[in-house]
Amino acid sequence: MSRLLSRVGAAALGSLMGASLLATPVMAQQTVTVGAIEILSGPSAAYGTAIKGGLELAMDEINAAGGVLGGKKLALIVEDSAGNKDQAVNAARKLVGRDKVPVVIGPTLSNEMFAVGPVTNDRKVVTIGTSTTAKGITELGPYIFRTALPESDVVPVTLKTAKEKFGVKTIAMMYANDDAFSKSGFDSMKAAAEQLGLTIATIETFGSKDADFSAQLTKIKGLNVDAITISALVEPISGVVLQARQLGIPDSVRFIGGNGANSPKLGEIAGAAADGLLVGSPWFIAKKGETNEKFVSTYKQRYGKDPDQFAAQAYDTMYIVAKAIDTAGAADSEKIREALYKTDFNGVMGPFTFTEGRDPASNEGVVVLSMKNGRFEILE
Amino acid sequence: MLSQQLVNGLVLGSTYALFALGFTLIFGVLRVINLTYGFYFSIGAFVALTVAREFGATIWVALPVGALSAGVVAVVADWILLTRLRRAKAGELASLMVTLGAVLALYSLMAVFIGTDIQRFPFGFVDNTAIEFGGIRISLVQMLIVGTTFVLVAVLFLLLQRTKLGLMIRALAENEDAARLMGINVGLTVAAVSFLSGTLGGAAGVLIGLNFNAIQPFMGEHMMLRGFAVIIIGGLGDIRGALIAGVLLGVLEVLTAGYISSNAKEAVAFTILVLTLWFRPVGLFGRAQAKRA
Numbered sequence: 285m286s287r288l289l290s291r292v293g294a295a296a297l298g299s300l301m302g303a304s305l306l307a308t309p310v311m312a313q314q315t316v317t318v319g320a321i322e323i324l325s326g327p328s329a330a331y332g333t334a335i336k337g338g339l340e341l342a343m344d345e346i347n348a349a350g351g352v353l354g355g356k357k358l359a360l361i362v363e364d365s366a367g368n369k370d371q372a373v374n375a376a377r378k379l380v381g382r383d384k385v386p387v388v389i390g391p392t393l394s395n396e397m398f399a400v401g402p403v404t405n406d407r408k409v410v411t412i413g414t415s416t417t418a419k420g421i422t423e424l425g426p427y428i429f430r431t432a433l434p435e436s437d438v439v440p441v442t443l444k445t446a447k448e449k450f451g452v453k454t455i456a457m458m459y460a461n462d463d464a465f466s467k468s469g470f471d472s473m474k475a476a477a478e479q480l481g482l483t484i485a486t487i488e489t490f491g492s493k494d495a496d497f498s499a500q501l502t503k504i505k506g507l508n509v510d511a512i513t514i515s516a517l518v519e520p521i522s523g524v525v526l527q528a529r530q531l532g533i534p535d536s537v538r539f540i541g542g543n544g545a546n547s548p549k550l551g552e553i554a555g556a557a558a559d560g561l562l563v564g565s566p567w568f569i570a571k572k573g574e575t576n577e578k579f580v581s582t583y584k585q586r587y588g589k590d591p592d593q594f595a596a597q598a599y600d601t602m603y604i605v606a607k608a609i610d611t612a613g614a615a616d617s618e619k620i621r622e623a624l625y626k627t628d629f630n631g632v633m634g635p636f637t638f639t640e641g642r643d644p645a646s647n648e649g650v651v652v653l654s655m656k657n658g659r660f661e662i663l664e
Numbered sequence: 665m666l667s668q669q670l671v672n673g674l675v676l677g678s679t680y681a682l683f684a685l686g687f688t689l690i691f692g693v694l695r696v697i698n699l700t701y702g703f704y705f706s707i708g709a710f711v712a713l714t715v716a717r718e719f720g721a722t723i724w725v726a727l728p729v730g731a732l733s734a735g736v737v738a739v740v741a742d743w744i745l746l747t748r749l750r751r752a753k754a755g756e757l758a759s760l761m762v763t764l765g766a767v768l769a770l771y772s773l774m775a776v777f778i779g780t781d782i783q784r785f786p787f788g789f790v791d792n793t794a795i796e797f798g799g800i801r802i803s804l805v806q807m808l809i810v811g812t813t814f815v816l817v818a819v820l821f822l823l824l825q826r827t828k829l830g831l832m833i834r835a836l837a838e839n840e841d842a843a844r845l846m847g848i849n850v851g852l853t854v855a856a857v858s859f860l861s862g863t864l865g866g867a868a869g870v871l872i873g874l875n876f877n878a879i880q881p882f883m884g885e886h887m888m889l890r891g892f893a894v895i896i897i898g899g900l901g902d903i904r905g906a907l908i909a910g911v912l913l914g915v916l917e918v919l920t921a922g923y924i925s926s927n928a929k930e931a932v933a934f935t936i937l938v939l940t941l942w943f944r945p946v947g948l949f950g951r952a953q954a955k956r957a
Contacts, residue, residue, distance in 0.1 A: 325772060325775060325780075326775070326780060326882070327780050327880060327881075327882045328780070329775065329779070329780040330779075330780060330781050461927060488921075488926045489926045489927050490926060490929075491930055493886040495872070495875075495876035495878050495883075495886075496672075496675075496676045496679070496876065498672035498675070498676065498918065499669060499672055499673075499917070499918040499919075499920075499921035499922040499926070499929070500921055500922075500926050502665060502668050502669055502672060502922060503665070503921075503922050505665075506665050519782050519878060519880075522782070522877065522878070523876055523877065523878055526877055530792070530794050530801070530803055531668075531794070531801055532794065532796070532801050549781065549782070552784075553782060553783075553784050553877055553878070554877075555787050
């Protein structure tokens, strides 16, 4: 009995081993794995979750349509940075060292990219930021790309529209001073405002986790400005906008937001208080075109909520990466880097190519949005 | 503008004081630095948000439900986390480490279930229009915060000084062994203090969440830094000290942001904190040992 059992066992073991010996190399050849570092936990997890959603949606579509490199499946390993620079660097080391991915997508925040970029660039691994809009990102090294339109390309369009359409001349400027994204957005705004000849009445700062902005807003109220610019993440922006109206800053004083204001969350939290807020966006949910409409409906179907800009940028980025892998003809970082320069893609964001500096080449896709009844509309 | 800024400071300071009350009570009586306190703040706000959103409760239902739930959570958390340490007469550092780990786990757990997006009470939950008189604007919620803070301080003070429970709590704060020898049920008193401080933390979460419209699991984490500053400046365990230090801090922060530079606002609390620790380590209002409840 026991001999029989052991014989059966040996046979089973043998066939298992045989199967796994056969299976492993084939499996390895059939997938191309790329890595991503996003914020999936902690206070800013909403950004990373949207990005992960966009990436996975695009990946599944690409795989359903035959994958990359003539039939290989794309796979994605998403590491959580929790919005923490050190954790993001560790994630990058793991992706590069252990998983040996040829491409890293992310990380989510510009802050994190300033820590991760030097590491991946040093290891000659292509790194593509989908949401890192701060100044100086791609200057980190020749392997650092980004598909996010830098704020310095978007903000001038918004301010120019505010000046021409609403006669804005004097502004107060606010920004969160503890976050690279918010600070660099502010720098772009200030440069654009100066170029347009706007008068800056005051510059006020706050912390990105602050909930009380009454002191700064009371001061601004006394200065009778035409508009208030604000560069921060959506949470503090919602608070600022609500408290501004509560303190009696009239609706005629428009808020002009940086990239962080470009979130449906703003309407949900601030409601009517946010009406009239202007923001420039490289993407908008109601943007016309078949590609975008299909993206919006499939995203909604799969995740049960509307995609945001971060999901859209990630979605396009996955396609851009897949195309570059095909052009490169191998899952090799060096070849993919060269292929990325030849990117000519038309996605949900509009036509996309890279500059020599590895930034997006054009801002013609930028639309200026205005908040009305808690929702963004394209400003006509 | 100055009068509006003073009102802004009073409201901000009241939120600090309101938050710090329960925190200082735990420290003053139970001699533990209980970092899970920030979680009571978050959970109170979330329970109130849920009953308001799902069952259409008014503020007068949501506030007590949120606050009392946080109180229950506090009793359970204290019992699970700190009973063993108390029995072993472990030092303050041990409780700090245990509650630090616990609070991080609790925040993350909450984020898993609820998500990290900020949420708010339904529009129109409380009439949030500002009332204007003499050029000063203040909303109903803000008046509620200032009012509640002062009332709670008075009630707590009376409770501690004039009731039998208060006497038991003060005895426990003075010396646990002596209190036990005098026939005081220490376990019950500890639970009562946990419940009281949890309830206070929960109430603060509801009101502050209502005022700032920014409810999310980590909301307590940010308040803890200010909470620390307030209870140290006010004197550890000193209820009135927490009120005065909270309001003082709020007003100074607002005046700094309004008249000097908003960049310097963050530095105010911690500058005062360091100065307090240098020159008056028992806190501005602490007497002798920081043992008063």
